[in-house]
Amino acid sequence: MRTQVGIVGAGPAGLVLAHLLHLRGIDSVVLERQTREHVERRIRAGVLEHGTVDLLRDVGLAGRLLRERMVHHGIELLFDGTGHRIPLTDLAGREITIYGQHELVKDLVAARLGTGRPLLFQAPAVALDGLDDAPTIRFVQDGRPRELRCDVVVGCDGYHGVSRTAVADHAVTRYQREYPYAWLGVLAQAPPSSEELIYAYHDRGFALHSMRSPQITRLYLQVRPDEPVTDWPDERIWAELRRRLARDDPGWRLADGPILEKSVTTMRSVVVEPMRHGRLFLAGDAAHIVPATGAKGLNLAVADVAVLADALGAWAAGDTSGLDAYSARCLSRVWRVQHFSWWMTSMLHRAQDGDPFTHRLQLAQLRYLTGSRAAATSLAENYVGLPLTGGRT
Numbered sequence: 001m002r003t004q005v006g007i008v009g010a011g012p013a014g015l016v017l018a019h020l021l022h023l024r025g026i027d028s029v030v031l032e033r034q035t036r037e038h039v040e041r042r043i044r045a046g047v048l049e050h051g052t053v054d055l056l057r058d059v060g061l062a063g064r065l066l067r068e069r070m071v072h073h074g075i076e077l078l079f080d081g082t083g084h085r086i087p088l089t090d091l092a093g094r095e096i097t098i099y100g101q102h103e104l105v106k107d108l109v110a111a112r113l114g115t116g117r118p119l120l121f122q123a124p125a126v127a128l129d130g131l132d133d134a135p136t137i138r139f140v141q142d143g144r145p146r147e148l149r150c151d152v153v154v155g156c157d158g159y160h161g162v163s164r165t166a167v168a169d170h171a172v173t174r175y176q177r178e179y180p181y182a183w184l185g186v187l188a189q190a191p192p193s194s195e196e197l198i199y200a201y202h203d204r205g206f207a208l209h210s211m212r213s214p215q216i217t218r219l220y221l222q223v224r225p226d227e228p229v230t231d232w233p234d235e236r237i238w239a240e241l242r243r244r245l246a247r248d249d250p251g252w253r254l255a256d257g258p259i260l261e262k263s264v265t266t267m268r269s270v271v272v273e274p275m276r277h278g279r280l281f282l283a284g285d286a287a288h289i290v291p292a293t294g295a296k297g298l299n300l301a302v303a304d305v306a307v308l309a310d311a312l313g314a315w316a317a318g319d320t321s322g323l324d325a326y327s328a329r330c331l332s333r334v335w336r337v338q339h340f341s342w343w344m345t346s347m348l349h350r351a352q353d354g355d356p357f358t359h360r361l362q363l364a365q366l367r368y369l370t371g372s373r374a375a376a377t378s379l380a381e382n383y384v385g386l387p388l389t390g391g392r393t
């Protein structure tokens with residue numbers, strides 16, 4: 001097999017890139033390790049920045065999203081038993097969209113298949129060769145080894161993929177921070193108890209009340225990274241959520257219901273520099289991981305491939321300057337977003353040892369944020385997302 005751009009991974013990064021290249025008349029093949037059903041059911045992110053939605057709409061990928069999404073104009077910070085609304089749209093001029101990542105992936109898979117261009121499921125890449133001048137992706141299909149020769153390879157295969165590990169250790173600088181806590185994430189058949197997201201800072205640990213639709217709630221609890229999910233039967237989860245989301249308003253009640261899914265996700269920040277190695281380009285979680293508190297992982301993946309699609313469009317016309325600038329352009333946004341995600345995470349999670357000094361700093365920061373329009377504007381601007389550049393033809 002031969003193509004212009006070999007894309008490893010059919011998550012948001014790989015599928016959006018494939019579509020943007022299609023619009024530019026550039027051939028690509030997408031290789032995905034999992035089945036279609038698996039990628040379409042994987043419950044992950046749900047907050048889309050304004051710029052992400054604008055791009056998806058402008059390139060024809062947002063038909064169902066625009067019909068079914070929930071638009072939010074604010075978030076709530078809850079601490080000391082009192083909720084404080086941060087009016088995102090008033091402060092930053094833009095809103096956010098709630099739409100499950102798995103729903104977006106369904107739309108992206110359908111769009112790709114609609115173009116008639118290749119998207120191979122159950123086709124894991126196992127090695128990348130010839131990255132300096134003549135790349136080949138070695139992959140497996142129907143139990144048989146196969147090769148995909150390409151002009152360029154894009155590694156969109158997430159944190160556990162093969163693309164990043166194809167680069168020699170000495171050619172990569174890895175920046176990393178592990179957090180001493182994790183998130184127990186729960187998907188529940190229960191209507192949201194609030195119209196907007198609630199970020200709760202509590203003595204017992206962080207909690208987040210989010211949603212995926214008018215019938216489905218997405219909830220998170222700060223837990224220890226080594227805590228098995230079996231330690232959390234449903235009744236314990238609801239009791240803990242009720243405690244951490246409690247407020248002085250006697251009329252407020254957390255709606256509960258059957259828990260459809262639960263899992264523990266560790267929190268880490270990772271950046272791999274550079275994001276280009278010869279003819280290999282890394283995008284999305286393959287190049288960086290952000291702790292989920294800032295709701296940025298999916299958005300950052302889309303931002304990367306918007307830059308890359310423009311660069312590949314210019315490259316197809318003989319101009320390689322965009323590809324040369326790719327890594328630096330993306331990393332500038334990646335580090336801004338890393339800072340925001342680290343800052344939100346550090347402010348909202350209870351220190352493992354309950355350190356009282358840290359606790360008072362966190363409360364001071366939360367009071368400042370909810371008492372100062374300037375401080376709240378900074379949060380709002382980062383939360384709704386910086387303007388997205390590139391991606392349109």
Ligand SMILES: Cc1cc2nc3c(=O)[nH]c(=O)nc-3n(C[C@H](O)[C@H](O)[C@H](O)COP(=O)(O)OP(=O)(O)OC[C@H]3O[C@@H](n4cnc5c(N)ncnc54)[C@H](O)[C@@H]3O)c2cc1C
Nearest residue numbers: 009011012013033044045124125157158284285295297298
């Ligand atoms: C468990 C989990 C929960 C998350 N929850 C949230 C959240 O609540 N809020 C939030 O904002 N963000 C969340 N995120 C982050 C967000 O979902 C990611 O940032 C986003 O999915 C990044 O998209 P991506 O396309 O770069 O990578 P991915 O979505 O990881 O896609 C990578 C794709 O590559 C495929 N792949 C891997 N290896 C190979 C191979 N060798 N060959 C072929 N294909 C391969 C994978 O199967 C996958 O389909 C979560 C992430 C995870 C892992």
